[in-house]
Amino acid sequence: MAKIPPGVGPRHPQVVVLVGASGDLARRKLLPGLFHLCSAGFIPDCRIVGVSLDEIDADAFRALAKAAIEEFFPRKVKAADWSAFAQLLDYVSLAAGPQALNAAVLKAEQALGGEVRRLHYLSVPPAAALPAVRLLGEAQLVERSRIVMEKPFGTDLESAVVLNAKLHEVFAEEQIFRIDHFLGKEPAQNILAFRFANGLFEPIWNRTFIDHVQIDVPETLGLGARAGFYEQTGAYRDMVVTHLFQILAFMAMEPPTALEPKPISEEKNKVFRSMLPVDPKDVVRGQYNGYRQEEGVDPESDTETFIALKCLIDNWRWAGVPFFLRTGKKMAEGQRIISIAFREPPKSMFPVGSGIGAQGPDHLTFDLADASKMSLSFYGKRPGPGMRLDKLSLQFAMHDTGLAGDVLEAYERLILDAMRGDHTLFTTAEGIERLWEVSIPLLENPPPVRLYPPGAWGPKSIHQLVAPHAWRLPFERAWRDPNREGG
Numbered sequence: 291m292a293k294i295p296p297g298v299g300p301r302h303p304q305v306v307v308l309v310g311a312s313g314d315l316a317r318r319k320l321l322p323g324l325f326h327l328c329s330a331g332f333i334p335d336c337r338i339v340g341v342s343l344d345e346i347d348a349d350a351f352r353a354l355a356k357a358a359i360e361e362f363f364p365r366k367v368k369a370a371d372w373s374a375f376a377q378l379l380d381y382v383s384l385a386a387g388p389q390a391l392n393a394a395v396l397k398a399e400q401a402l403g404g405e406v407r408r409l410h411y412l413s414v415p416p417a418a419a420l421p422a423v424r425l426l427g428e429a430q431l432v433e434r435s436r437i438v439m440e441k442p443f444g445t446d447l448e449s450a451v452v453l454n455a456k457l458h459e460v461f462a463e464e465q466i467f468r469i470d471h472f473l474g475k476e477p478a479q480n481i482l483a484f485r486f487a488n489g490l491f492e493p494i495w496n497r498t499f500i501d502h503v504q505i506d507v508p509e510t511l512g513l514g515a516r517a518g519f520y521e522q523t524g525a526y527r528d529m530v531v532t533h534l535f536q537i538l539a540f541m542a543m544e545p546p547t548a549l550e551p552k553p554i555s556e557e558k559n560k561v562f563r564s565m566l567p568v569d570p571k572d573v574v575r576g577q578y579n580g581y582r583q584e585e586g587v588d589p590e591s592d593t594e595t596f597i598a599l600k601c602l603i604d605n606w607r608w609a610g611v612p613f614f615l616r617t618g619k620k621m622a623e624g625q626r627i628i629s630i631a632f633r634e635p636p637k638s639m640f641p642v643g644s645g646i647g648a649q650g651p652d653h654l655t656f657d658l659a660d661a662s663k664m665s666l667s668f669y670g671k672r673p674g675p676g677m678r679l680d681k682l683s684l685q686f687a688m689h690d691t692g693l694a695g696d697v698l699e700a701y702e703r704l705i706l707d708a709m710r711g712d713h714t715l716f717t718t719a720e721g722i723e724r725l726w727e728v729s730i731p732l733l734e735n736p737p738p739v740r741l742y743p744p745g746a747w748g749p750k751s752i753h754q755l756v757a758p759h760a761w762r763l764p765f766e767r768a769w770r771d772p773n774r775e776g777g
């Protein structure tokens with residue numbers, strides 16, 4: 291077992307109450323993540339009580355968890371690790387009611403002994419969030435607890451305000467952890483390191499040097515078993531108002547006074563306050579062909595499975611710099627990038643036909659995939675006679691460091707942070723409400739959905755949206771693979 295550095299794990303034994311324990315997120319991420327955290331020694335004393343609508347017993351829940359871990363845990367599951375983990379699991383169906391839940395948690399606490407803390411993880415759709423909060427209140431599980439709320443946090447400004455108010459009737463703000471797993475991704479945090487640990491880039495991180503920014507997260511995935519959730523949610527609520535805007539804030543914020551929760555939230559919230567309301571004219575909504583025929587989808591559905599938009603941050607640093615955001619399902623490639631296009635030189639002395647500017651501006655690109663890559667592209671001279679220019683690049687990949695094995699999956703990182711009470715990578719009520727506020731014009735007046743064929747980059751009108759610029763994806767050259775010869 292790898293040695294866990296001190297201060298990384300929680301100080302107290304933990305009982306995790308996982309509400310939505312048989313759902314998609316629990317199966318894909320939370321159960322495999324908890325399995326890893328427990329078996330690798332990050333959480334030495336832990337018990338997990340699964341809760342969901344399914345009327346199953348603890349053994350059936352263990353079987354479900356085992357199947358999920360075998361399918362989604364990225365490494366081979368050792369039999370001994372699984373049987374140790376299986377002992378930590380218990381289950382209570384929602385129908386059994388608050389008393390049964392209370393009894394299961396107390397039993398787990400007795401088994402652990404000591405000063406136990408509770409972590410309630412609500413992995414449920416927005417409509418089920420408040421009933422789950424009420425259940426925890428009725429089960430008298432608020433004391434010594436923290437609660438992790440999954441996104442989307444509400445579905446618009448009004449519902450988010452109500453949700454926050456009702457949540458505060460049961461839990462105090464410092465107990466609440468609104469999760470956005472993109473902020474738990476190693477490369478997202480690396481944006482902060484890159485910007486604020488170096489003197490090189492921050493001086494050019496502004497409208498004088500940066501022409502535009504793209505945050506592009508196309509996915510090849512379809513909906514899987516999530517049609518019910520997705521029909522109510524759509525790409526804007528599922529991805530933009532949460533993940534993409536949060537990443538945008540890390541990219542655009544001013545240096546915080548300290549790398550601590552409050553100063554970071556303050557700076558992120560200032561970015562959100564400076565954002566102009568999203569103008570429906572600057573939005574392309576798309577839906578892939580065949581979506582309406584999927585099970586659980588309304589045959590006349592207007593839900594978007596794709597969205598691209600331009601947004602503006604009207605502050606001293608960014609006035610006039612467009613931020614283009616795009617994401618969607620069943621697209622041509624799965625990528626997660628932030629690409630920063632620098633302004634071109636004011637004057638060119640290179641001859642016509644030299645290739646200057648032919649491959650777009652210089653770019654700094656962050657790949658937010660777990661492998662965490664960065665590239666800086668620029669023009670350089672092609673060897674040989676005359677003056678021909680080629681686009682070249684400096685590239686870095688986390689794999690080059692030999693430390694890629696230390697990366698914690700985003701949910702794992704954030705679960706540990708929540709257990710330790712560290713809010714740094716979580717979102718605030720104020721920030722979320724402001725994002726719903728800037729979304730009002732779009733939510734009230736969404737442009738019609740345009741169809742796109744599965745495997746495309748979205749509807750045709752995406753090109754008009756960024757003109758006279760161009761989408762950075764698909765890349766004209768693949769990332770270099772350091773493990774390949776000549777890479």
Ligand code: BG6
Binds near residue numbers: 471509511528529
């Ligand atoms: C989730 C969305 O929050 O993020 C999904 O609900 C999306 O629709 C997923 O596929 C993408 O996350 P990741 O970590 O796989 O990029």
